Amino acid sequence: MNANRRTSDPQTSNPLRTPDGLGAPAHGVLTERQLRALGVTPAVLAERSRAGGPWRQLLPHVYLLRPGAPSAEERVRAALLYAGRGRGAAGPDAVVTGPAALALHRFETMPAPAATRVIDVLVPYQRRLRDAGDVRIHRVRELPRPQEVGGLPCASVPRALADTLGGLDDAETARRLLTEAVRRGHCDPAAVLRELSGAGLLERPHVAAALPALREAGRKTAEQRLYTMVRHGRLPDPVWNAELRLPGAPPLGAVDAYWPEHAVALVIDDRTGTADDEARWARGASLRERLEALGVTVVGPTPAGLRDALDDQATIVRTALVASADRTPAAYMVVTPR
Template structure:
């Protein structure tokens, strides 16, 4: 045998026993399996089956959850159609130690992605009927079988989960929400995303806004519920901060108004004798979560400038600072209260319940 002698193709049982059991037509050809032989083996009652266009499962019977995920990626990935290079000769298990395969321009998104991230509010993979796969807008692919193709003008950088390319949580969440009509299901997914620290609330709403989902009443309802819960948690921490660090008790949740004049805005806490106001920046007032940092920052800045012109000191805090640095925030408030006599007398304002 010379160096120019072609290698014999692997025996067919090798593909099913050693190789990954979902392969494309190009990968089968690279193993020496002709299209005619593939079709013959995919006849009714045969040992193989066609799972998706150009993607074959090398055993009869239902595919496993992992095989469905890999098959969808093989169908959608650019390299699965353009590159006939065989797969690595091992069967990576979900979450196993094997090196991941590369799927170009395709990633799992939607409910299947959230399940891979470990969301308990997402259904188990075997019950996910359609597996969402994110591809560039220019790709000519159609949804078929268990694969639902979602196009985007710009692919995000994927996360590697269980050896698979997966869309970041905010994007996967938006793609999942787009297919859900149940406010409870939407709320549970959003809550788990934030509580589990998979992503920040601002990132969730940014993706929902870009996907034009904030016009759907059930999505707005879920987001508003999340807003109320997050504010309640932050307010609870604020009450504990005042008491645990021995600060004077303020009046809580009030509106300020000039006598006979305009409304000055709402405050979470106010110390009238010291003219010190505290504002808790939890979530944007519209749709519940921060959508535009610049616009919201301008809104807070205008209120703060107005109050400070009237001689009222404003302490602006965020839930993250309240959670991570309560002692520092207590010191800031205490300093503002202690230095009140050094400031010019504040204008008289009306303090009304909010």
């Protein structure tokens, strides 16, 4: 007999070898159905996933194809495989949310994904699934549009925040989560408040206590982006945070930036959609009308626009500055920096 020749059961030596010669999948978490499609028999599966075997069952019908503890990605992937039925043409049918999603979005306030105790997963309402292991199932009427994070379907940051805060009662943690979302550029306050309002969380004491910090972080972040827009867009320097008035008259109001030579004012439109905020904005809405009646052009970028389309916002301001040469001269304004 040839000493170099070895005989073995191909199912045992390489149970993931498929008839067309393909080997093991790129990641190490698969469902029982996927394993069977790859040629793994029930007997081999039972043998390999026994106590002390090379594989480990993480959740019902979901297996880790190596010994040891699963990684953060493997835990989330296992949760999604347990909750989902595979991706269809319209996208995934299970979406991770809550603290696990925030951890995947790399929130510093949350522990690393591997340390997240529970993995919250959204599934369509008609699914009949139970919680299993560290997976908590939430049945919803409509799945949110997911964001791919490392190839995994995650809820957007505003939705994941709302789902996280719904399970908390700590105002300090709520404040840190909300301000981090804005300061690190994940989203703007308006998007967060829409989700919190839709979830009925705005009146919860720990959330209400954190909202002023959210608005302050949103305002400061938008102002920083405005400075960046002027600098990178090579726009002329304005008078920052200026109060405008006609000579000898009471103040008309304050603007975030003003270009006196061009009679162009900029006011960040930081409305968030809440009742209190709309009332605040309504009280100052006449400022634009008064200024425009005096020949001043008013530009109102939103925080989201300054975050996602900074070059476009710079173009809008530049166009207004150039167009001032063709406009009727505006009334003379006394400009006082605040």
